[in-house]
Amino acid sequence: xxxxxxxxxxxxxxxxxxxxxxxxxxxxxxxxxxxxxxxxxxxxxxxxxxxxxxxxxxxxxxxxxxxxxxxxxxxxxxxxxxxxxxxxxxxxxxxxxxxxxxxxxxxxxxxxxxxxxxxxxxxxxxxxxxxxxxxxxxxxxxxxxxxxxxxxxxxxxxxxxxxxxxxxxxxxxxxxxxxxxxxxxxxxxxxxxxxxxxxxxxxxxxxxxxxxxxxxxxxxxxxxxxxxxxxxxxxxxxxxxxxxxxxxxxxxxxxxxxxxxxxxxxxxxxxxxxxxxxxxxxxxxxxxxxxxxxxxxxxxxxxxxxxxxxxxxxxxxxxxxxxxxxxxxxxxxxxxxxxxxxxxxxxxxxxxxxxxxxxxxxxxxxxxxxxxxxxxxxxxxxxxxxxxxxxxxxxxxxxxxxxxxxxxxxxxxxxxxxxxxxxxxxxxxxxxxxxxxxx
Amino acid sequence: xxxxxxxxxxxxxxxxxxxxxxxxxxxxxxxxxxxxxxxxxxxxxxxxxxxxxxxxxxxxxxxxxxxxxxxxxxxxxxxxxxxxxxxxxxxxxxxxxxxxxxxxxxxxxxxxxxxxxxxxxxxxxxxxxxxxxxxxxxxxxxxxxxxxxxxxxxxxxxxxxxxxxxxxxxxxxxxxxxxxxxxxxxxxxxxxxxxxxxxxxxxxxxxxxxxxxxxxxxxxxxxxxxxxxxxxxxxxxxxxxxxxxxxxxxxxxxxxxxxxxxxxxxxxxxxxxxxxxxxxxxxxxxxxxxxxxxxxxxxxxxxxxxxxxxxxxxxxxxxxxxxxxxxxxxxxxxxxxxxxxxxxxxxxxxxxxxxxxxxxxxxxxxxxxxxxxxxxxxxxxxxxxxxxxxxxxxxxxxxxxxxxxxxxxxxxxxxxxxxxxxxxxxxxxxxxxxxxxxxxxxxxxxxxxxxxxxxxxxxxxxxxxxxxxxxxxxxxxxxxxxxxxxxxxxxxxxxxxxxxxxxxxxxxxxxxxxxxxxxxxxxxxxxxxxxxxxxx
Numbered sequence: 001x002x003x004x005x006x007x008x009x010x011x012x013x014x015x016x017x018x019x020x021x022x023x024x025x026x027x028x029x030x031x032x033x034x035x036x037x038x039x040x041x042x043x044x045x046x047x048x049x050x051x052x053x054x055x056x057x058x059x060x061x062x063x064x065x066x067x068x069x070x071x072x073x074x075x076x077x078x079x080x081x082x083x084x085x086x087x088x089x090x091x092x093x094x095x096x097x098x099x100x101x102x103x104x105x106x107x108x109x110x111x112x113x114x115x116x117x118x119x120x121x122x123x124x125x126x127x128x129x130x131x132x133x134x135x136x137x138x139x140x141x142x143x144x145x146x147x148x149x150x151x152x153x154x155x156x157x158x159x160x161x162x163x164x165x166x167x168x169x170x171x172x173x174x175x176x177x178x179x180x181x182x183x184x185x186x187x188x189x190x191x192x193x194x195x196x197x198x199x200x201x202x203x204x205x206x207x208x209x210x211x212x213x214x215x216x217x218x219x220x221x222x223x224x225x226x227x228x229x230x231x232x233x234x235x236x237x238x239x240x241x242x243x244x245x246x247x248x249x250x251x252x253x254x255x256x257x258x259x260x261x262x263x264x265x266x267x268x269x270x271x272x273x274x275x276x277x278x279x280x281x282x283x284x285x286x287x288x289x290x291x292x293x294x295x296x297x298x299x300x301x302x303x304x305x306x307x308x309x310x311x312x313x314x315x316x317x318x319x320x321x322x323x324x325x326x327x328x329x330x331x332x333x334x335x336x337x338x339x340x341x342x343x344x345x346x347x348x349x350x351x352x353x354x355x356x357x358x359x360x361x362x363x364x365x366x367x368x369x370x371x372x373x374x375x376x377x378x379x380x381x382x383x384x385x386x387x388x389x390x391x392x393x394x395x396x397x398x399x400x401x402x403x404x405x406x407x408x409x410x411x412x413x414x415x416x417x418x419x420x421x422x423x424x425x426x427x428x429x430x431x432x433x434x435x436x437x438x439x
Numbered sequence: 440x441x442x443x444x445x446x447x448x449x450x451x452x453x454x455x456x457x458x459x460x461x462x463x464x465x466x467x468x469x470x471x472x473x474x475x476x477x478x479x480x481x482x483x484x485x486x487x488x489x490x491x492x493x494x495x496x497x498x499x500x501x502x503x504x505x506x507x508x509x510x511x512x513x514x515x516x517x518x519x520x521x522x523x524x525x526x527x528x529x530x531x532x533x534x535x536x537x538x539x540x541x542x543x544x545x546x547x548x549x550x551x552x553x554x555x556x557x558x559x560x561x562x563x564x565x566x567x568x569x570x571x572x573x574x575x576x577x578x579x580x581x582x583x584x585x586x587x588x589x590x591x592x593x594x595x596x597x598x599x600x601x602x603x604x605x606x607x608x609x610x611x612x613x614x615x616x617x618x619x620x621x622x623x624x625x626x627x628x629x630x631x632x633x634x635x636x637x638x639x640x641x642x643x644x645x646x647x648x649x650x651x652x653x654x655x656x657x658x659x660x661x662x663x664x665x666x667x668x669x670x671x672x673x674x675x676x677x678x679x680x681x682x683x684x685x686x687x688x689x690x691x692x693x694x695x696x697x698x699x700x701x702x703x704x705x706x707x708x709x710x711x712x713x714x715x716x717x718x719x720x721x722x723x724x725x726x727x728x729x730x731x732x733x734x735x736x737x738x739x740x741x742x743x744x745x746x747x748x749x750x751x752x753x754x755x756x757x758x759x760x761x762x763x764x765x766x767x768x769x770x771x772x773x774x775x776x777x778x779x780x781x782x783x784x785x786x787x788x789x790x791x792x793x794x795x796x797x798x799x800x801x802x803x804x805x806x807x808x809x810x811x812x813x814x815x816x817x818x819x820x821x822x823x824x825x826x827x828x829x830x831x832x833x834x835x836x837x838x839x840x841x842x843x844x845x846x847x848x849x850x851x852x853x854x855x856x857x858x859x860x861x862x863x864x865x866x867x868x869x870x871x872x873x874x875x876x877x878x879x880x881x882x883x884x885x886x887x888x889x890x891x892x893x894x895x896x897x898x899x900x901x902x903x904x905x906x907x908x909x910x911x912x913x914x915x916x917x918x919x920x921x922x923x924x925x926x927x928x929x930x931x932x933x934x935x936x937x938x939x940x941x942x943x944x945x946x947x948x949x950x951x952x953x954x955x956x957x958x959x960x961x962x963x964x965x966x967x968x969x970x971x972x973x974x975x
Contacts, residue, residue: 007847007880029878030474030816033522034585034809042564042584042805043686044679047572048546051565061458061495061542062465063522069468076467088464107683108809110739324815324850324877326741333739337682364683 006323015318021078021123024116028071037067037101046360050393053100055370055386064091067101067113074120084129092120093132094382096375098305098368103336110333121219131218132378138214146209147178156208159185164192172202173240177247178210179407187407190430191246191276197437198283205234211253217373228258235271242272244279246430248306248406249372251275259314266313275307276430277405281343284350291436294353300399301348303366304406309336336364351436357397371412387416394424405429442492442534446512450494453504458495466490469537476525477819479878481886481955483526490530490537497542499663507621509939515975517941518661520559520587527656532942532975552636554612556666559589567804575669578604583808589665594654599723599802601862604670611646612638612666619660619935635666652904658944673767687798694767700790702759707788709832711761714784716865720777723764725860734810743814755853815850815875821892823904824870831868832859834901838872841895845888850875883957890961908945911952913966938973946970
């Protein structure tokens with residue numbers, strides 16, 4: 001387009017900064033209600049069953065629970081036309097922020113839906129309306145005990161077994177996270193053993209603190225930022241070149257949300273952030289990790305949001321929006337394309353004896369388990385509903401085992417399975433890898 | 440504001456408290472726009488409101504009861520399936536009830552008799568996949584894969600695939616309609632209590648009343664169930680590939696194939712469509728605007744403008760692509776035969792084959808209407824023409840000429856004459872003219888252009904499918920039919936004497952012109968001082 005053909009569109013300053021909802025007025029303004037945020041991408045649409053991607057809007061049918069409704073609500077809030085009420089808080093917080101809407105929108109429109117939803121929560125907290133009461137309790141736990149659950153800090157490394165080799169000093173640091181440390185120790189153990197088996201020397205933090213996932217996710221950005229700074233400093237002080245996590249939520253937090261809060265690029269963290277999936281995939285490829293023990297099950301894989309569509313690296317951006325909504329300088333949109341889709345499937349396909357079957361909704365179209373980002377604590381019904389819906393999909397492909405790469409997913413699915421008396425076994429990817437390794 | 444308390448209570452008794460709400464935050468989610476089809480324009484700003492109450496029925500019986508309550512308490516209501524069709528499918532009057540039909544998502548497929556039965560909440564892409572699973576297919580309307588099939592079929596319901604599958608009125612079989620007063624009409628074979636396998640019924644065919652050429656935007660009742668004709672496809676799977684946003688269906692090359700031909704002129708383009716139809720080959724034959732190709736190529740909005748910026752009036756004038764979908768419906772040999780015939784036609788007409796990807800990004804399963812918003816942020820189709828191939832394809836240049844006067848705010852497109860294609864094996868031609876703008880600009884010109892196209896059609900004696908509630912009735916009515924507006928209003932009065940069903944449609948555009956000052960200079964037609972409808 002020649003400059004002389006462009007209309008005299010006033011340029012507006014804009015940044016990818018969730019501290020100010022005004023940065024996302026354009027995005028809220030330009031939602032067209034195509035519901036790409038709600039439906040599975042049409043090319044991959046499996047049929048009338050499992051056709052949706054949004055746990056919130058499937059749980060509650062009113063449009064306000066879908067991203068397209070929240071965009072309109074966000075505008076009204078921003079313009080002072082809506083006041084915070086219990087119902088409005090429910091609409092904003094009954095949502096695992098799983099990113100399905102974001103990648104759905106970016107199929108065609110490239111609107112920043114995920115960031116808008118995060119900014120709405122930041123605004124809720126700044127306005128004194130949010131977060132939900134149970135989130136405040138979690139924040140207190142994190143502040144006092146450095147973990148979500150309020151368990152004694154001393155119990156954090158209880159998962160460490162005698163047959164696990166932890167180095168005093170190593171280039172790799174394993175960050176287990178709250179869930180694997182306290183609620184799912186088998187995942188921490190399995191991860192450590194897989195790292196051992198693949199010849200990856202690793203150390204642990206002197207004093208591991210919660211990553212702050214819930215704090216950031218519910219809009220308590222100032223608290224989350226302080227925690228991020230502390231944690232990053234701790235890693236730098238350890239001399240680690242790589243931080244490995246076995247938790248999808250921690251992975252997203254370290255890789256994406258820490259840089260986002262600190263206005264730096266993922267590449268500028270000073271160390272690499274990897275999930276076990278990446279480490280194991282690499283180790284299998286270069287022959288350092290051998291999966292030789294047959295695992296005789298039919299299993300399927302759930303793409304946890306934090307290791308899939310939410311895991312594109314972060315690059316800070318600010319600039320101007322002008323002609324026809326175009327922005328300058330160039331903005332590389334995060335569309336969830338660099339999720340660990342291939343790596344996880346490489347691993348699962350390498351397990352001998354096992355029959356790996358895919359569910360109808362996979363990769364960027366996967367249906368979230370509903371647990372993450374403060375949802376299960378504040379809206380257990382929604383988390384249960386989402387898990388049950390996903391388990392129906394597991395059963396639809398006759399899988400005996402559901403594998404995920406996130407302890408929060410595992411807990412949530414396990415709770416649902418126990419309550420229903422289902423005979424689906426829930427495993428973490430670290431556990432199924434370990435099951436296939438001769439030790 | 441909500442609807443009357445008594446009415447609310449009565450509705451709550453029908454659906455239960457979980458499925459009705461007048462909470463401001465819930466109602467806000469049902470606001471029309473600011474983004475969307477035809478959004479950000481004067482019509483939306485002047486004519487739409489947020490609902491007073493939202494209700495989500497599950498069954499036809501519940502819809503009936505809701506509608507009867509609305510009649511009893513004089514509550515205006517609007518049926519709503521996905522909300523995708525912009526302001527015209529949203530509330531227009533204060534304290535209106537929005538009936539969200541998304542829970543009406545029943546689905547049945549009869550593979551033996553080639554039809555499916557759907558509720559109002561069922562969208563296209565799942566239907567297409569279910570049909571493909573059974574060796575059949577349907578048309579996904581230009582409205583997109585995310586459109587409610589029923590809403591689309593009673594409004595538009597065509598795509599390039601209509602070259603072979605045909606127009607929607609032929610594919611609407613047994614249908615269930617809740618009239619504006621709450622009575623149910625069953626059409627086609629449903630009227631006799633039979634399966635919905637047949638579209639015609641005893642007596643007059645009410646499908647014409649239901650949809651005309653482009654529908655009544657929900658002012659004549661609520662279609663709750665419809666049987667839709669499917670047609671046999673070919674047996675090979677179409678495999679989804681890629682990660683969003685770069686996804687496509689991989690096509691089995693010996694059974695399904697898109698082919699592009701560069702033609703020497705527009706006359707050759709139209710002739711090619713005609714000849715392909717006459718030879719009764721191909722599944723689709725279409726010519727799309729050049730900027731759609733730029734949308735497909737671009738990785739982002741900014742890149743689109745880079746690509747598009749290289750085009751000139753000259754390159755647009757000399758862009759004569761015909762895009763053909765070949766389908767081996769019966770066998771690989773049939774596909775080969777079709778291709779040979781196509782090549783013969785193109786050789787005769789000077790068509791040069793262009794490289795084409797062995798995949799389908801849009802039309803078979805993912806009709807990608809949402810991509811239309813990438814360039815500017817706002818879009819509307821100002822006209823559709825369904826005519827003979829030779830006539831339908833003449834309008835585009837006139838639209839392009841008129842459009843220059845309104846550019847800006849309309850997107851500069853170097854006079855692109857729009858989109859046209861063959862329908863029903865060339866027995867009909869189709870032309871659609873789409874316009875794009877930035878909703879943050881002053882959009883007065885878009886409102887005015889939209890109206891001026893109706894006047895241009897009258898002046899140039901063009902047929903148009905966008906009559907009825909799409910333009911002021913008192914402008915188009917006396918000129919088409921003749922006086923079709925009188926008939927339309929008589930039908931409305933007879934079926935909806937209280938005008939509770941989506942008022943003030945079909946007089947909404949007349950009302951808009953009266954209420955929007957910037958439209959007054961354009962009003963040069965006769966209309967009653969007071970529009971013949973109740974005040975809300």
